Amino acid sequence: MLTSDLSIGQVTALLAEGRLALRTGPFLFRIRSSIPAISRGLTRLYARHTVEVDPPFSDFHVSLERSGGVRYLFRPQVRFLLDEWTPFKPLPLTQAFAMLEWGMNWCIANHAHHYLVLHAALVAKGDRALLLPGAPGSGKSTLCAALVQRGWRLFSDELALFDPATAEVVAVPRAVGLKNRSIEVIRHFAPAARIGPVARDTAKGSVAHMAVPEGQEEGGAPARVRWIVFPAFTEGAEEQIEPVTPARTMLELIEHAFNYSVLGERGFNLLGRVVQEAEGFRCTYGELEQVVERMEALAAK
Amino acid sequence: MSESESGLAWQGVSSDALCWLELGDEVLVYHSGSGDTHLLDTLSASVLRLVCDRPLTLARLTALLADRPGIPRDELDGSELAALMKRFRRLGLVDVVKPC
Structure with a gap:
């Protein structure tokens, strides 16, 4: 039902x-x-x-x-x-x-310690996933919302769940949290997006949630992470993307993990597998449309 | 007297406590004792592997490293090795023992 x-x-x-x-x-x-x-x-x-x-x-x-x-x-x-x-x-x-x-x-x-849980947004094209780990304010949820509005499959805007047995990610499609200026940015970027009421003066400022696009509510099949992009939104910045070595990518992923210490060696082996299967990048951006195009180009390669 | 001068040896933690992952010229090592993951260059990784096999003085360690391919001799500076061992010790990866 x-x-x-x-x-x-x-x-x-x-x-x-x-x-x-x-x-x-x-x-x-x-x-x-x-x-x-x-x-x-x-x-x-x-x-x-x-x-x-x-x-x-x-x-x-x-x-x-x-x-x-x-x-x-x-x-x-x-x-x-x-x-x-x-x-x-x-x-x-x-x-x-x-x-x-x-x-x-x-x-x-x-x-949910039967998964390795990372603080990251996660979207996919078919079975190839793009992981966007980032601290609050890095722009990961905004970028995630924009990509989802352009047809990427929503896994989560906050939690990336890795199955230690397969190294695949599973979807937890939930409303995407937008904060402060991001709310208007996404309204402008995708006027058809369904965005709920704005809660003001929260600890995170003004907050609203964008509904999961129709047809994506069940989450669909698991995917494998192919691209790991650390986004860094800076007002007015020129878009810049540079590769990050697998070892440094892995160290940063560990920093973003909620339960790496709980999984111990299993978590280490799992993330090792993930970074060897994916390309890592750091991406500074100031313009949403530009970075969305960059992500599309990455996926098209 | 420092460990390097006293002739004491360095002993790494049990190999069972470490999990290694080589990624190009960078090496990650997970230490189950602390739950920490460390990023090492190839020289540091070689040093840690050697002292995890058996206790080694700095002199013996330098000699063993010199025999290894791919490690430039100019990187085998005694004081830098001593500093590296002290960093490993602070991280709980090695300890000082009496040589066998």
Whole structure:
């Protein structure tokens, strides 16, 4: 069943009872929340994703609840729970949907140790994937959103999941997080992109999420990473791309890994295989259209 | 008295604790004891491999390296080797022992 098979009333009721689970790639998130922004966000940005009602098993049970106390009236807040645990401080209620997105990322990054998880955007052409590792502000999500709007397959804008057995990457197609100027940049770059409401004054500034393009919600087959590009957005910069040696590429990937130390030698062998199969580059850019063309050219070689 | 002057030997960690990956003229080594991954050039990698095989004094290490193909003699400076061993020691990759 897809989210769009349910009315917003049904989604709201099922979420309030904690009976609805969202499938994203290999993970099933059972979500409980009575906050209207959560049901609105899911119906708008995850309309074509698979959902299950009362599944016998879910990977994660998450809840978003309004905080109690006096704040409830004056400065309403939302808190995120994994099972009965609250890993984060509460946020303003207006950031509820963004908190769900961040919370789901946190669940995967901190618990899915059967994968090597990298902080990176990931897109693909067929079975050949482009990995975009980067710190916040590097422009990886913006570039990822732009490439997806030009027909690249979305794996994730935040988490690259490598299967240690095969060295393949698996897709976790979720709404792409856009921050601050990127929101307008993508609206201008792809006017047809479906972008949700903007949450302002978050820890990351203004945040909005772009829906997964239609037809990509299931994620599709795994892929192998063929290009590793470390993006660095600099306002007004000339586009520049230079190769990075496999060893240095690997060291940088380790820096971007959430659970390399958990996997130990398996993680080392896995990343070794990845960098030997891929070409590594560092790419400075100031103009989105230019860098998108560069990535297209890389894939066409 | 420094290790280099005292005639003490350098012993690398057990080979089982290291995992190697050669990528062109750069070498990565994963140390399971610390969980760290180190990037080495070929000379440093040769040095670490030798002292992981058995304890070696700096003099013996220099002689063994000189016999190896592909390592220019001008890179076998005693003080640089001593500095390299100290860096390895700080990283937990080698320790000082009495020579056999």
